[in-house]
Amino acid sequence: MIDIHDRGFLLGDGLFETILWSEGRLVLFDGHAQRLIRGCEALGLPAPDPEVLKQAAETAVVSAGLVEPRAAVRLTWTAGPGGRGLDRPQRPSQQLISTAAAAPKREAPVRLVTSGVRRNEGSPASRLKTLSYLDNVLARAEARAAGGDEALMLNNRGDLACAAAANLFWVKDGALFTPALRCGVLDGIMRSEVLRVSAEIGLRAHEVAVNVDALAGAEGVFLSNSLIGLCEVAELDRVPVPRAPVVERLREALADVA
Amino acid sequence: MIDIHDRGFLLGDGLFETILWSEGRLVLFDGHAQRLIRGCEALGLPAPDPEVLKQAAETAVVSAGLVEPRAAVRLTWTAGPGGRGLDRPQRPSQQLISTAAAAPKREAPVRLVTSGVRRNEGSPASRLKTLSYLDNVLARAEARAAGGDEALMLNNRGDLACAAAANLFWVKDGALFTPALRCGVLDGIMRSEVLRVSAEIGLRAHEVAVNVDALAGAEGVFLSNSLIGLCEVAELDRVPVPRAPVVERLREALADVA
Numbered sequence: 001m002i003d004i005h006d007r008g009f010l011l012g013d014g015l016f017e018t019i020l021w022s023e024g025r026l027v028l029f030d031g032h033a034q035r036l037i038r039g040c041e042a043l044g045l046p047a048p049d050p051e052v053l054k055q056a057a058e059t060a061v062v063s064a065g066l067v068e069p070r071a072a073v074r075l076t077w078t079a080g081p082g083g084r085g086l087d088r089p090q091r092p093s094q095q096l097i098s099t100a101a102a103a104p105k106r107e108a109p110v111r112l113v114t115s116g117v118r119r120n121e122g123s124p125a126s127r128l129k130t131l132s133y134l135d136n137v138l139a140r141a142e143a144r145a146a147g148g149d150e151a152l153m154l155n156n157r158g159d160l161a162c163a164a165a166a167n168l169f170w171v172k173d174g175a176l177f178t179p180a181l182r183c184g185v186l187d188g189i190m191r192s193e194v195l196r197v198s199a200e201i202g203l204r205a206h207e208v209a210v211n212v213d214a215l216a217g218a219e220g221v222f223l224s225n226s227l228i229g230l231c232e233v234a235e236l237d238r239v240p241v242p243r244a245p246v247v248e249r250l251r252e253a254l255a256d257v258a
Numbered sequence: 259m260i261d262i263h264d265r266g267f268l269l270g271d272g273l274f275e276t277i278l279w280s281e282g283r284l285v286l287f288d289g290h291a292q293r294l295i296r297g298c299e300a301l302g303l304p305a306p307d308p309e310v311l312k313q314a315a316e317t318a319v320v321s322a323g324l325v326e327p328r329a330a331v332r333l334t335w336t337a338g339p340g341g342r343g344l345d346r347p348q349r350p351s352q353q354l355i356s357t358a359a360a361a362p363k364r365e366a367p368v369r370l371v372t373s374g375v376r377r378n379e380g381s382p383a384s385r386l387k388t389l390s391y392l393d394n395v396l397a398r399a400e401a402r403a404a405g406g407d408e409a410l411m412l413n414n415r416g417d418l419a420c421a422a423a424a425n426l427f428w429v430k431d432g433a434l435f436t437p438a439l440r441c442g443v444l445d446g447i448m449r450s451e452v453l454r455v456s457a458e459i460g461l462r463a464h465e466v467a468v469n470v471d472a473l474a475g476a477e478g479v480f481l482s483n484s485l486i487g488l489c490e491v492a493e494l495d496r497v498p499v500p501r502a503p504v505v506e507r508l509r510e511a512l513a514d515v516a
Contacts, residue, residue, distance in 0.1 A: 001259035002267055004355050009260055010334070011391040012270035043392075044399055072342055076268070084330055084359040086391075086398040086423050097262050101342040117383075122376025122414045123393045132390030133269040133344075134301075135381045137337075140344040141302055156380045156414035165344050 006095060007088065008078025012132030014095075015039040017053075020103060020226050021061050021071040028226065028257055029054060031189040036077060039128040044088075048077055048096055056098035063100070070103035072227050078131065104227055109234035109243070112163065112221070113148030114212065115139035119161040119184030126155075126184035140164040150223065152236065155184040158211045166223035166231065167191040170215055171244040177214070180207040190224040190257075197253035203246060220244020229254060264353060265346070266336025270390030272353075273297040275311075278361060278484050279319050279329040286484065286515055287312060289447040294335060297386040302346075306335055306354055314356035321358070328361040330485050336389065362485055367492035367501070370421065370479070371406030372470065373397035377419040377442030384413075384442035398422040408481065410494065413442040416469045424481035424489065425449040428473055429502040435472070438465040448482040448515075455511035461504060478502020487512060 008014035017036050020027040033050040040047035057073045064071065080093040117139040120126045139151035143164070151164040160179045162168050167188040169178045176198050179185045198205040208214070215221060221233035221241050230251050233241050266272035275294050278285040291308040298305035315331045322329065338351040375397040378384045397409035401422070409422040418437045420426050425446040427436045434456050437443045456463040466472070473479060479491035479499045488509050491499050 002262050004260050004334075004357065006267070007395075009264070009267040010274070010332075010389070011395055012389055013392055013395050016268070043396065074268075074342070076262075084332070085362070086395050087402065088395070088399065099262065104343070116380075118378060118380025120376060120378035120381070120393065120414070122374075123378065123396070124375070125392050125396065130392050131268070131270055132392035134271055134383050134388050134390035135378065137265075137269055137271050137344050137346070138301065138381070138383065141346065144345065156378070 002095065002097065003081045005081040006078050007080060007082045008076065008095065008131045011086070012130060013088070014076060014078035014131040015043065016074055016076045016129050016131060018226055019057060019073045019075065021066070021073050021100065023069060024067070026054065026057055026073065028189050028193070029057070031192065032226070035187060035189060036075065039130070040077070042124045042128060045077070045079055046092065046094055048094070052096065056096055060098035060100040066100050066102065071100045072103045073098065073100045076131070107228050107231045109232040110149040110223065111147070111235040112150055112152045112233050112237070113143040113146045114237055115142045115151040115153050115164070117142065117153065119153050119155040121155040121157065121159070121161070121182065121184030127181050127187050129186060136164040154212065159183045159209045160212060160214065161185050163223050166225040166228070169194060169222050169224065170218040171220040171246055172218050176203050176205040177208055178205070180209050183209050188224060190226050190229065193254060193257050194224050194230070194250060197250060201249055201253050218242070220247055222247050260353065260355065261339045263339040264336050265338060265340045266334065266353065266389045269344070270388060271346070272334060272336035272389040273301065274332055274334045274387050274389065276484060277315060277331045277333065279324070279331055279358065281327060282325070284312065284315055284331065286447050286451070287315070289450065290484070293445060293447060294333065297388070298335070300382045300386060303335070303337055304350065304352055306352070310354065314354055318356035318358040324358050324360065329358045330361045331356065331358045334389070365486050365489045367490040368407040368481065369405070369493040370408055370410045370491050370495070371401040371404045372495055373400045373409040373411050373422070375400065375411065377411050377413040379413040379415065379417070379419070379440065379442030385439050385445050387444060394422040412470065417441045417467045418470060418472065419443050421481050424483040424486070427452060427480050427482060428476040429478040429504055430476045434461050434463040435466055436463070438467050441467050446482060446484070448484050448487065451512060451515050452482050452488070452508060455508060459507055459511050476500070478505055480505050
């Protein structure tokens with residue numbers, strides 16, 4: 001249970017991480033902890049100790065009886081209880097909540113539907129995993145209602161941004177593309193890993209600000225996040241999308257972390 | 259206390275209302291209840307019964323021992339507990355939380371500071387009081403850090419939108435102006451009241467999409483919300499703003515509701 005005066009609950013004032021537990025370890029834990037700490041800096045919140053985060057994550061897995069083989073751990077770090085209004089209290093008392101659930105299965109290729117809900121490229125929160133995640137909820141619901149599995153989100157300029165719960169990549173002319181963070185894109189841990197290993201396998205990667213026309217003629221489109229790794233896109237707005245062989249090569253290169 | 263699996267806490271998936279209790283009654287209660295119900299439609303959430311909301315609000319005032327003379331009541335309506343991820347459960351179980359606190363004092367004229375955090379005009383949530391209110395928290399904190407009292411928020415196009423916790427109005431050439439809702443503006447209950455009474459006192463009012471240059475040469479700038487009524491702006495980004503006599507006329511016309 002959490003205090004009804006917690007600003008995480010009242011105002012979405014806080015951050016979270018979703019971390020894969022696989023074969024007895026927290027995958028890419030340091031990346032997740034460092035992102036949470038960077039997020040605290042951006043939000044002006046005191047940051048948690050990474051060791052405390054790690055213990056909380058491991059405790060959550062064990063408590064939920066999910067040690068084998070894969071689990072999804074969520075760490076939530078809130079601004080803590082506060083009084084009425086937007087101003088944080090003089091002496092905040094942050095709260096750390098950790099939970100674990102069964103990890104989602106590796107997904108079959110998904111049907112992506114372009115959402116009318118835009119990413120807010122003009123807010124630092126658009127690059128963070130914050131407790132103010134309603135736009136993502138609305139975009140996902142819209143995609144489901146249209147018969148899709150996941151939403152494609154654009155920003156207010158019409159630039160490609162990301163999916164509701166994943167980053168977006170596409171392959172074109174033999175190179176890899178993903179929307180730049182400034183487009184209002186979550187700074188995904190798996191996104192960074194994809195960019196890192198693409199260099200290792202000799203695939204040029206570009207972070208770009210482009211509109212949806214850039215997907216025309218793509219040789220493949222895929223999503224990434226920490227729980228599912230890479231997930232191919234089968235359709236975009238009911239139009240079939242080709243499957244790029246390079247996705248399998250990226251998956252192999254990511255085998256240690258996804 | 260609230261369940262740590264409540265989607266209001268995990269994802270900001272829910273709505274709230276802040277209602278003034280004054281002299282033994284909930285001020286403009288019907289407007290607040292109807293806005294919450296419209297918000298539920300926009301978010302795809304089942305809506306609460308207005309009578310249940312009213313009882314919850316009154317109970318909160320009495321429980322907090324705040325019957326005399328003014329109190330601020332907050333009603334929070336969440337999407338309820340859910341599993342991992344963005345998708346709502348098949349059978350949601352919404353939660354209603356009501357609290358009351360001392361109402362803020364009528365404020366002296368405020369120093370407004372333009373925030374770098376933009377309103378997301380491309381999301382329906384920008385027109386609603388949702389639990390995903392972090393952008394407003396960040397804008398307010400930025401204004402405080404710059405020595406101000408409240409933030410002026412623009413949208414991603416650079417249009418004027420609103421303050422972090424209030425709507426924006428200005429007087430120019432003898433007419434009243436306020437940003438249009440489509441600019442990413444909270445559909446304020448007091449905003450609607452100001453527009454209503456401006457007609458009664460023969461003041462033309464315009465809802466506009468304009469950038470910050472529109473404030474140059476304003477004869478007065480003020481904010482509105484349900485708790486403070488009208489609050490004049492003394493400075494914008496450290497530049498003094500004139501005081502328009504029409505604000506006092508609007509205040510008198512609003513006397514029944516503010």
